[in-house]
Each structure stands twice: as C-alpha cells, then as structure tokens.
Amino acid sequence: MEIILFGLLGVMLVFMFVNTRKRQKQMKEQQEEKATKTVPGVKVLLQGGLYGTVVSYDPVDLDKPAQIEIAPGVVIEVHSQAILRLVEETPEGDVVVDAPDSDVIVDAPATDVDAAPARERTDDIESIKVETPEETKARLERNDEN
Numbered sequence: 001m002e003i004i005l006f007g008l009l010g011v012m013l014v015f016m017f018v019n020t021r022k023r024q025k026q027m028k029e030q031q032e033e034k035a036t037k038t039v040p041g042v043k044v045l046l047q048g049g050l051y052g053t054v055v056s057y058d059p060v061d062l063d064k065p066a067q068i069e070i071a072p073g074v075v076i077e078v079h080s081q082a083i084l085r086l087v088e089e090t091p092e093g094d095v096v097v098d099a100p101d102s103d104v105i106v107d108a109p110a111t112d113v114d115a116a117p118a119r120e121r122t123d124d125i126e127s128i129k130v131e132t133p134e135e136t137k138a139r140l141e142r143n144d145e146n
Contacts, residue, residue: 035059
C-alpha cells in the first residue's frame with residue numbers, strides 16, 4: 001500500500017514539475033514578445049489600470065524606468081514591468097486589449113475636457129481649503145477630545 005502511495009506522489013511531483021516548466025516557458029516568450037513590441041508611440045495598459053502612450057522604454061535594461069504619457073504633456077515614470085499589456089485602438093474608437101487569451105473589446109468613449117468653459121471647471125477648486133500639517137494635527141486632536 002505504501003509503495004502505491006509513494007508512486008502516486010512521484011507521479012504528481014513529475015506532473016507539477018512539467019506543468020511549471022511549460023508555464024515558465026510561455027511566460028518568458030510572452031515577455032520577450034512584449035519587450036520587442038513596446039516601442040515609443042505604442043498605447044499600453046499599466047498594472048494600476050491607467051492607459052498611456054510609451055515615450056521611452058529600454059527592453060534590455062528592465063530596471064530602467066519606462067516613461068509613459070498618460071495625458072497630453074503629463075509623462076510619468078513607471079517600472080518597466082508595470083506595463084501589463086499593449087493595446088490598440090480600432091477605427092470606431094474602441095480599445096482592444098492585446099492579450100493572447102483575451103478577445104475583450106472595451107468601449108472607450110471619447111470625452112472632450114476642453115468643451116466645458118474654464119470657469120465652470122475651476123469653481124469647485126477655488127472653494128477647496130488646503131490644511132497645513134499643523135492645522136490637520138490640531139483638527140484631529142479636537143476630534144479625539146470630542
């Protein structure tokens with residue numbers, strides 16, 4: 001009976017080892033493909049759910065941060081492995097996520113931020129009061145006393 005259990009355990013370990021190696025090989029191929037396709041001007045999806053356009057990316061040195069433009073004139077630096085997927089836009093304005101196992105099309109409606117007058121957009125901003133650290137500490141102490 002013990003021999004059968006050890007044999008079953010051995011078969012399971014071999015199966016796990018073979019599947020792990022196969023998955024690692026697939027992941028490495030996907031990373032290499034993503035590195036070759038990630039060039040300046042390509043739209044990408046970041047790990048945090050932000051969409052942006054690649055400004056600079058070094059596929060050789062993955063420790064060097066990639067620069068991604070998330071809005072006109074707004075460039076952020078992210079770790080190169082924070083780039084989750086490459087995306088492409090269809091002529092209809094939809095965004096297609098370029099993933100090997102995904103045929104998902106996400107509707108991305110175009111919004112025109114500049115359509116609203118500047119006065120309407122800044123009314124709420126003028127009413128916001130920014131606290132200094134001392135004011136925040138005093139407010140929190142008052143709340144603790146109550």
